[in-house]
Amino acid sequence: MQNIRNIAIIAHVDHGKTTLVDKILHSTNVFRENQDTGDLIMDNNDQERERGITIFSKNVSVEYKGVKINVIDTPGHADFGGEVERVLKMADGVILLVDAFEGPMPQTRFVLHKALQLGLKPLVVINKVDKPNCRPDEVHDAVFELFFNLDATEEQLEFPTFYGSSKQGWFNTENVPTEDISPLLDGILEHVPAPEVSEGSLQIQITSLDYSSFLGRIAVGKVARGTIKEGQWVALVKPDRSITKQKVKELFTFEGLGKKKTNEVNAGDICAVVGMDKFQIGDTIADAENPEALANIKIDEPTMNMSFGINNSPFFGKDGKFVTSRHLVERLEAELEKNLALRVEPTDDSNTYLVYGRGIMHLSVLIETMRREGYELTVGQPQVIIKEIDGEKCEPYETLVIDVPQDYASKAIDLVTQRKGDLLIMEAKGESQHLEFDIPSRGLIGLRSQMLTATAGEAVMAHRFSEYKPLKGKIPGRLAGVLISKDQGVSTPYSIDKLQDRGKFFIDPGEEVYTGMIIGEHSRDNDLVVNVVEAKKLNNIRAAGKDDSNAIAPKINMSLEECMEYIQGDECIEVTPNFIRLRKIFLKEEDRKRQQKVLEAK
Template identity: 65%
Template sequence: MANNIRNIAIIAHVDHGKTTLVDKIIHASKIFDAHQQFDDLILDDNPLERERGITIVSKNVSVRYNGTKINIIDTPGHADFGGEVERVLKLADGVLLLVDAFEGAMPQTRFVLGKAIALGLKPIVVVNKVDKENCRPDEVHEQVFDLMFNLGASEDQLDFVTLYGSSKQGWMSTDWKVKTDNLIPLLDAVISSIPPAPTLEGTPQMQITSLDYSSFVGRIAIGRVHRGTLKEGSNMSLMKADGSIKKVKIRELHVFEGLGRVKVDEVSSGEICAVSGIEGFDIGDTLADADNPEQLERISIDEPTMNMLFTINNSPFFGKEGKFVTSRHLRDRLFKETEKNLALRVESTDKEDTFLVFGRGILHLSVLIETMRREGYELQVGQPQVLFKEDDNGKRTEPIELLVVDVPEESAGKVIELVSMRKGEMTIMEPKGDLQHLEFTIPSRGLIGLRNNVLTATGGEAIMNHRFVDYEEHKGPIPGRIAGSLISLETGPGTAYTIDKLQDRGSFFVDPGEEVYGGQVIGEHTRPNDLTVNIQKGKKLTNMRASGTDDNAKIVPKRQFSLEEAMEYIQKDEYLEVTPKSIRMRKILLDENERLRYAKTAE
């Protein structure tokens, strides 16, 4: 049976159509019963994934074609979730590299493909979206070949099959000018060019690459059987990171079948399975023979590049919206997250209610914060900080990223100016269709808050992507936000009268009637310094009749921030307060006199 299995991972840049292609393969394989109805993006079952249109957690699904079982792993495309990709590639023997026929190979494509080639996986290239205008499939095919060559692919890997098609329309073909009406050429290519999962005889070995949770059986270990056969009810050794060995027993075994799982008595090498009944395991541990345990090489995950301070919500409005507000809740939730989110690290600080959380980038951390607020947590986070290192010569180094911006030609100058101000250096500038394609190397610090400025300067027409490259020498100070904050003096609802009178001092983040508290950041000042204002004052009323000189208040709508924008916006002396229904910015020290005292001592 094991020889009749193909394990493939689908890798691509964000929005190039991975999950859509998996949808079509699932539909083409007739997994569903006739009465079952499913929406699009079947595998993106997490509400956050559906809203943002991105895959955050990798998923497994299997289809059967011509007597062969194909295990498909849908992976995230964003570099912030690279930890997910690095571990699931261990399950695969080959990869489907999906590339947009217009955009070509993008930064994250290179990032994930580099990992796959280093593991020796056989690629199949799918040039997707050939139904789009301005597409250039032949150029993209050459570009992918050059990319693989530059990444050090072997002769066998460079001899890849290329298919063209549209996953949205559900067709694939070996020639992009010849449109078919199904995905058969793709499934044929998988069976003919991806090597079958190897069958290795000997004592059983399985590396745990992912985990699931069930309220009935607890934590479930998922991985690929590397060697031998796993049997239900057998005793095994669990080999941990610290070298310790723990005796465990397999209670149940499941293999992936269609969109679900099927219980089996035994699983032989090459198959991906789920094991329940094991306690105390971590991702990367090896499940081995009870008598002669042998450990598999642990999964190596790239280091985090950014950290943020997480603390309990102690604002005047705490506990109004959330269920989980104590430091114990926060601690338990953060440490629970590290069990399945490999690229995340949590460290306790000298304060009981404050934790340092290390991640891959703003998106990686914001998905955690958004998930927690939806679960009913209230918390506060500080300004994201980039992690610096010292090299062998004692010099300070910082993470450098490759930034790619596609922008209309008339806006290219503004983008170059904005990136250069943040110590970015342009390496490539070339036309790409009707857009200008710009590439820069830029410190990770320079990316914080940059997206907002670029989108404002280009009227929302810029497409930005970035990926971590390496640590290089520190580039010196980078100017942060130029404008100061407008801070509320009192607690209570703001009045339209006062907000109207203060509009020349800056733009507001709150509407009239909205409850605010003293020390909350309620707007952006037009000048670099912070300004404390009282927006609760009402108009002085007299019993004299006004002679019609009062104008109605004309108030500009408040500025709305997404979670990521707010995380990038706050300054060092500010917190972002996140509750299930609200996102507020505030000063760490709410009292104005305390802030002034602190500023004097800091000088």
């Protein structure tokens, strides 16, 4: 048992977790000397590489001085907190990684709180000390204060601190460059305890799922006590305490970036179990004769929902493979098995479902994944979840942190206060201003794009859920109206050129449009129906002037998240494998007017 260490790496997004895991893999000779591995080895999902963030937690195992170290790389974004909460159950210690300039950020606090509650032994790593304007000593004091505020025990407060740079590949306790990261690896062996094992029969809690086209579904978890063997009969205990007897066909432990087949796994190690069925995250694999369940995994509640429905636009079925409501519900049910922070509820319309998640990024990653798999769907405006507490309507509030150059601080404060945010902290941090707000989650929808525009792209924003508080008044939404297509067809340069003074376009000439599709942003606050498919009338007289099509401004490109933040209650997004289109829910203008009268009558 002394030869295993299970450690999770936690940090705020972009503080260097995945780069640190890369260095651990290289320094423990997982790869051949001449092997080209590239950067960010653990971020092997397409979306993770494109977005530059970790979305899914992953296990990797290395050997150092005869000790097996199971390293768990966790997401840093608050929307993927559900991933972090369950994988921390496999760890006996945590490396808290903090940027030497930014210091502890909202997600640092959120994840650290979870780790301290589980009684894990922390090591603090202050990363990026090679950056200009870094302040490692101030950051160390801020981390200690954070530990104290989170009610850390005396033992947890005596955390060892390492300074260094993941990028340059060195860490030690003195903030002086060294050859490699071996001081940090020695610190893991010294300070992280070996797994505690209690006497008794077999217990493994399934904390993540894997899939192989050859082996099928695979259950992953830490052996809490006992020993599991290949070919053994075990009991699968559900959260409702129902029990089924099943047989273990194959067993694997983690080795390097892959898995290694084994005959048995002892308590304290992390293993992958093959051959069982109908298991879910949170279930317990227990002894067949004396099954004892472990405590259920508690995951924080979702704070936002969106409607997911089939694509019912005129372009339905042109682009995707999976287009029916049966395809949609099967895919959502499959996602529920591994995405614990997600919830799905049916609505009155059999073709539409309400999907609950942690935030816009949490939901957008799911939509983007489905889009790449060949699904066509329509998603509505994100809505926060309103709860009734002690007879009063309450909404979720978040702690918002903004670091912005001092010249733009007043603009940032103005934008947030317009959205019912209250300024809590304002202090200088190097050459920038550090602002902290308490803001309703509703106020965050659409704030990022406005903030980046107002601060010339200089603002760094982060937020995390804090608590439910009484509902605040109306929050101003989008200031401008939209341009809506009048007819179906192909947009022409002639029409778009003549309409440029009406607003900015989301389409280029030559793109297919349909009635009710949103094709641009109006320069005023009302919606305007325009004809962009009208062609230039031709006659047999040559025009004196040249065609003006080369004067057309380029279209505005919006990402899926930006579209989700942009739309209003009467609008939705059509998502297909190759296109993201904005549209009105009611495509015909007379239907929209009729609906408006119904709403006004209410």
